[in-house]
Amino acid sequence: MSDHRNEGAPVNFVRRDVSVNSVKLSELLEQEAHQRYLEQELRRYNPGEKLTLYPRDPGVPHGHPDYSIPPEQDLPEGWIPYFDPTIEVSRQEEAQVEVLEVIAGGTRRGAQLLLCKVLKAPTPPPPPPDLPCYYKSFGVGMKLVLKVFDSVFFPEDWGWDWEQLAVPKDIRVDGRLSHQANVYHHLFSKGITGHPHIVPQFHGSWAMKFDVGGPETQWRCAGAVLIEYIEGTSMEALCDRDKDERMIPDTGFLSLPSSADGSLGVPFNNLANRLRVFRTLLNGLVSFLHTGSNLKTYNPQDAFLTLGNNGVDLTEPRVVILDYSHCVVWSHTIQSKIGRADEVKRKFPAVPSRLLLNKHPTERLPHPPHPAWVFNPITFSRFAGWFPSEWLDDEAGFERWVRDEFGEPVEGNYSIPKTLREAMDLAVADAVRLYAAERGIHPNDAYTVKDGSGRHRLGICFGEPDPMLLRDPDTFRRDAEHFREVQETITTQMSRKKLIIEELAREEASQDAKSGSDLEQSQQR
Numbered sequence: 228m229s230d231h232r233n234e235g236a237p238v239n240f241v242r243r244d245v246s247v248n249s250v251k252l253s254e255l256l257e258q259e260a261h262q263r264y265l266e267q268e269l270r271r272y273n274p275g276e277k278l279t280l281y282p283r284d285p286g287v288p289h290g291h292p293d294y295s296i297p298p299e300q301d302l303p304e305g306w307i308p309y310f311d312p313t314i315e316v317s318r319q320e321e322a323q324v325e326v327l328e329v330i331a332g333g334t335r336r337g338a339q340l341l342l343c344k345v346l347k348a349p350t351p352p353p354p355p356p357d358l359p360c361y362y363k364s365f366g367v368g369m370k371l372v373l374k375v376f377d378s379v380f381f382p383e384d385w386g387w388d389w390e391q392l393a394v395p396k397d398i399r400v401d402g403r404l405s406h407q408a409n410v411y412h413h414l415f416s417k418g419i420t421g422h423p424h425i426v427p428q429f430h431g432s433w434a435m436k437f438d439v440g441g442p443e444t445q446w447r448c449a450g451a452v453l454i455e456y457i458e459g460t461s462m463e464a465l466c467d468r469d470k471d472e473r474m475i476p477d478t479g480f481l482s483l484p485s486s487a488d489g490s491l492g493v494p495f496n497n498l499a500n501r502l503r504v505f506r507t508l509l510n511g512l513v514s515f516l517h518t519g520s521n522l523k524t525y526n527p528q529d530a531f532l533t534l535g536n537n538g539v540d541l542t543e544p545r546v547v548i549l550d551y552s553h554c555v556v557w558s559h560t561i562q563s564k565i566g567r568a569d570e571v572k573r574k575f576p577a578v579p580s581r582l583l584l585n586k587h588p589t590e591r592l593p594h595p596p597h598p599a600w601v602f603n604p605i606t607f608s609r610f611a612g613w614f615p616s617e618w619l620d621d622e623a624g625f626e627r628w629v630r631d632e633f634g635e636p637v638e639g640n641y642s643i644p645k646t647l648r649e650a651m652d653l654a655v656a657d658a659v660r661l662y663a664a665e666r667g668i669h670p671n672d673a674y675t676v677k678d679g680s681g682r683h684r685l686g687i688c689f690g691e692p693d694p695m696l697l698r699d700p701d702t703f704r705r706d707a708e709h710f711r712e713v714q715e716t717i718t719t720q721m722s723r724k725k726l727i728i729e730e731l732a733r734e735e736a737s738q739d740a741k742s743g744s745d746l747e748q749s750q751q752r
Contacts, residue, residue, distance in 0.1 A: 265334035268379055268447075271437060272326055272339050277346065278373070280322040283310045283434035283450060288409040288559040290402025295561055297398065297405070305439070305447035307378075308401055312436040312446035322365075322433070322453075323347035324373060335382050338403070339375040342456060344368065361412060362431035362453075363421065369537070370456045371430055376404035377449035403552070404450040408432040409559060410520070410551045411452060417518040421455060422536045425511030425548050428455035457547050458484050459533030462504075462613065465495060466527070474527065474612030476501060481544055484535035492534060493544055501613050504532065506632050508546045509602060513595040513641065515548075519557040519587030522548065526609055557587035566698035568658070576655060576675050576683040577692030583658035591650040597641035599629045655683050663689075 270276075286309040289297040300308050324343035332339035348366050365371060378400040411429040414420050421428035430453040437447045465479035479495035486492060495501050508530060515522065529550040534541045557563055568575035568583040575583060589596055604611075604618040604625040611619055618625040630636075636643050655675060663673035668688055675683040685692070 262334065265379060268377075269332070269334055269339075272329065272332065272341055272375065274326050274328055276326045278324050278326065278343070278435055280324065280373075280433040280435060280451070280453070281310070281316050282320050282349070282351075283307075283432050285309070285405050285408035285412065285432040285450075286401075288405055288556070290399070290404075290406035291555060291559075293555050293560040293562070294406070295564075297402070302397075303446075305445070307397070307434065307448045307450050310434040310436075310448060310450070312434075312448055317351075320349050320351045321347065322349045324371070324453075326373075327370070330372065332380070334380055337381050339377060339380065341373045341375065343371055343373050345371060362415060363428050365430045365453075372427075372454050372456050373433075373451050374407070374454065375435070375449055375451045376400050379447075401450065404432075404452070406554075407551050408450075408452050410554050410556055411454065413556045413559070414515075414518060414520065419511075419514050419518060422541075423545055425508070425515065425546050427457055427547055427549065430454060457531050457533050457549065458535045459531045459545075459547070461528050462530045462532060462610070463527035465532070466612065469612070472609075473616050474610065476613060481532050481534055483540050484533075484538075485540050495613075498615070502628070502632075504544050504546060505610070505614050507544070509598045509629075510633075511546060511548075513598055513601065516589050516601060517592060517595040519590040521555050521557070522551070523553040523555065525607055526550075527613070557590075558585060561698070563587075567692065567696045569692070570697060574680070574682045576659060576685050577689075577696070578658045578662040578685070579696055582661045583654060588647060588651055588654075591654055592642040592647060594638075594640060594642045596647075597636040597643055598633050599626060599636045600641075600644060602629070659685065 271278075287297055288294050297308070302308065306312065323346040325346050326341050326343055328342040330340040330342055332341070345365055345367050348364070378397050381396060381400050383396060411420070411426075412432070414426045415429040420426045433451045433453055435449050435451065437449075439445050439447045460481060462474075465481065466474040466476045467478075469475055476495040480492055481495070482489040482492040493500055495504075512522075512525075529548055531547045531549055532544045533547060534544055536545070562571050562580060563584050563586070564581050566580050567577050568580050569577045571580060571584060604614070604622055607614070608619060614628075615624065618628075633641060638646050659675055660670060660673045663670060666689070672686055672688040674686045676686065677683055
């Protein structure tokens, strides 16, 4: 039935802002179309899809505030730096993988993490003996992880560092790829990737290209790194946490990959088992520091445990770090290449950084640094509960355990601070000689003078330090002035403290003398 109650009533018209609504509708339709495009592109990485990989140089390290800004490149839309999709690559150099599982990913998730099976392995000719190998070779049938940096899945508002926001998104994404690919390559060149090390094996930097059609062939490209597949569990996932955020490993259990029902493995309700893992972690981390690399953060969610190695069971858990997004390789930094060494540390002489700091000081050690030298329990506060939580308040307990496990901090399997000082003294002497040669100064005059604070000062024949070598002369001047002010303040405070102590001592002596005199008079009476 029709409703006649409003018949004859005045009709009210609502005036709408047509232009505003049209804009909103247009934006909504555009967002929906973009989402459909992303979902379409994401299907390229679905399980069952086959991907052809082409070798790609990761280029100059960038993507971190400590690294240089990359050179500008005028690339066609959809291309990535250091890879031209129109150039034919020898089939011997190509690889092909099949996606087995999407470990992590999505249309707005950044890097896509794919478990893959190798269908075709590259068979390039071996490099000349005097040239380094850039990655570990791999074979057909191996399961590996492909970490894809496809810029379309990195939203503009994704978690970028504020320093990166002024850079176009494609360059930011390439920075993420460049950063991690160069970290892996550096660690591979130092021989600390793959079992038994804490770094997964590195199987190369690669590119993919997708034909997106058009009147002529048009390409959309993405970069990737191929790494070892770690069949395991993070230390974080093996534990609960209490109200104080301490780890509770009571039910933690790591199964052997070959155990059909998961009942064979290692339980972590046993402190001895946990401390063996913790020892493995520390031993791996000092080897990591020995390469001149720094993870910056130590978190249980980044430390994975596995009892497998390419299908072979292990008798002890291997610890593997899987997040290198914050890792800094010293030799990739601006400070190692540009400026003066005394800008980095005041005790160094005013020579070009490239002559003295081209490698990190720990790289000059004959052995990894002793754990007792570089670590304390606060470094691993997020692991408290895996090791005795009491160590956070009882550092001596941690130190005793470290000495029991790694030996006394003397030069041997591990290096100590004294060795570093000696190594840096030799490095300073070499850098000064090289700098003298560049300046045309006679080798006999290439020396430094060590002042009372241990600072190396160039010999008089070098003249005043060259300000043109400084990365930022104004900042260095301000830092130097601030340092002098701090030193003057400390000296003034120490002088005042000394005067106060002397005054108190005089007053106390006077009071003692008066008390002695009063006592003597009292006895005489």
